[in-house]
Amino acid sequence: MQKRTAVAEGRYDARGFLRDYGVKTRDDVLPEAWAHDLGIEIIEADLEGASAQLIRLGDVARIVLPARVTESGARRFAIVHELYHFLKKHPSLSPTMLCKPKWQRSTGAREPQHVYEIGSNTFGSSVLLPDFLLRKRCEISPVSLDVPWQIAKEYDVSILASARRFVELSSERCAAVFSKGGVVQWSTRSTTFTRKIPDGRLLHPDSIAWDFHATGTLDERAQPVPARAWFDTSSNVDIIEHAICRPDYGTVLSLLWVPDAVGARVGMP
Ligand SMILES: [Zn+2]
Numbered sequence: 001m002q003k004r005t006a007v008a009e010g011r012y013d014a015r016g017f018l019r020d021y022g023v024k025t026r027d028d029v030l031p032e033a034w035a036h037d038l039g040i041e042i043i044e045a046d047l048e049g050a051s052a053q054l055i056r057l058g059d060v061a062r063i064v065l066p067a068r069v070t071e072s073g074a075r076r077f078a079i080v081h082e083l084y085h086f087l088k089k090h091p092s093l094s095p096t097m098l099c100k101p102k103w104q105r106s107t108g109a110r111e112p113q114h115v116y117e118i119g120s121n122t123f124g125s126s127v128l129l130p131d132f133l134l135r136k137r138c139e140i141s142p143v144s145l146d147v148p149w150q151i152a153k154e155y156d157v158s159i160l161a162s163a164r165r166f167v168e169l170s171s172e173r174c175a176a177v178f179s180k181g182g183v184v185q186w187s188t189r190s191t192t193f194t195r196k197i198p199d200g201r202l203l204h205p206d207s208i209a210w211d212f213h214a215t216g217t218l219d220e221r222a223q224p225v226p227a228r229a230w231f232d233t234s235s236n237v238d239i240i241e242h243a244i245c246r247p248d249y250g251t252v253l254s255l256l257w258v259p260d261a262v263g264a265r266v267g268m269p
Contacts, residue, residue: 006115010084010122017087017123018130026155029128031079035063040086042079047098052078054085054097061086073158077124084123090116128157129165138169143257144222144242159244163255164188173258173268177230179203180251182213193258194268195231204229208243209252218252220244227266230256237262 023029035042040061047053047066051074055062063082065075078099084090085097091112099117129151140147145163152162163176167190177187177197184201203210206229212218224238239262243254258268 003115003118006119007122010119011126013084013088014123014126014130017127023130026133029130029155031076031083031128035079035083038083038086040083050098050100052082052099054082054092054099055095056086056092056097057095071158073152073156073161076128076156077158077161080124080127081120084120085116088116088119090120125161125165125168129155129162131169134165135169138166139171141172142222142240142259143170143172143174143255144240145244145253145255148255160253163253167193167255173263175230175256177209177254177256178251179209179213179254180249182210185251192263192268193256195233195266197230207254208241209254212243212245212252216247218243218245222255222257227258227262231266233266235262235265237265239266 021028021034032042040063042063042065044067045064047064050066051069052066053064055064063079065078069075069078081099090097099120134151137147137151145159148159148162148166151157151166152159155162160178167174167176167188170190171192172190173193175187175189175193175197178185182203184197184199184203186199187197189197203213205214206226208218208223208225220243222240222242225241227233227235227237227239229241230239240257240259241254243252245252258266263269
């Protein structure tokens with residue numbers, strides 16, 4: 001299965017799942033209750049380097065969450081992610097399926113395991129942050145991390161999850177870029193942000209994210225940066241970057257926005 005198919009299927013399954021569980025408002029989004037309803041026990045253990053684990057032995061299914069992860073947003077996401085592996089009966093080599101963040105996986109992008117992870121992440125995001133509840137709020141200009149922060153708080157998800165979902169649902173030219181050690185780990189774009197920011201790209205010294213890499217801190221306000229800080233362009237125009245850092249993890253999340261006035265000049269008419 002291709003990445004695109006896995007994403008489409010994850011979204012489709014999420015719609016059916018939300019319908020089956022009668023989700024109409026934020027208060028109906030209840031990962032632990034869903035797991036319980038499906039007969040899945042949730043336990044904690046010392047999972048080195050992994051974000052969660054699914055154990056299937058005969059009729060018994062368990063989701064194991066890493067004891068070190070105490071943020072409820074990360075836990076909610078991990079539960080729904082594993083629920084999808086369970087519901088779809090994604091195969092694993094042993095009764096235990098260990099899920100890791102993308103940059104910690106040793107499997108290649110073309111291996112089946114990678115596609116299952118994409119499916120589970122898409123399902124997780126679509127179920128925790130339903131499009132029919134959030135799309136309108138994501139149609140906002142100017143774009144900054146303000147709305148993703150509100151959504152993260154209200155829906156009890158991480159800012160990474162809400163920023164990704166925000167750019168998926170927004171029609172503005174925007175992208176969420178996650179970097180660590182001066183290197184782009186992943187990025188998600190809105191359909192109108194047509195320039196690619198590849199994984200593995202080195203941060204440009206003109207980006208706000210680079211400031212954190214260079215000095216250990218950054219100015220956490222939305223501000224103009226040269227467009228060429230994020231993608232190749234001969235145009236000497238600014239876009240907006242709103243970045244936040246996590247010094248304890250050494251990571252930066254940048255939300256980029258290309259306003260209408262400069263869209264055509266950077267190849268995004
Ligand atoms: Zn997984």
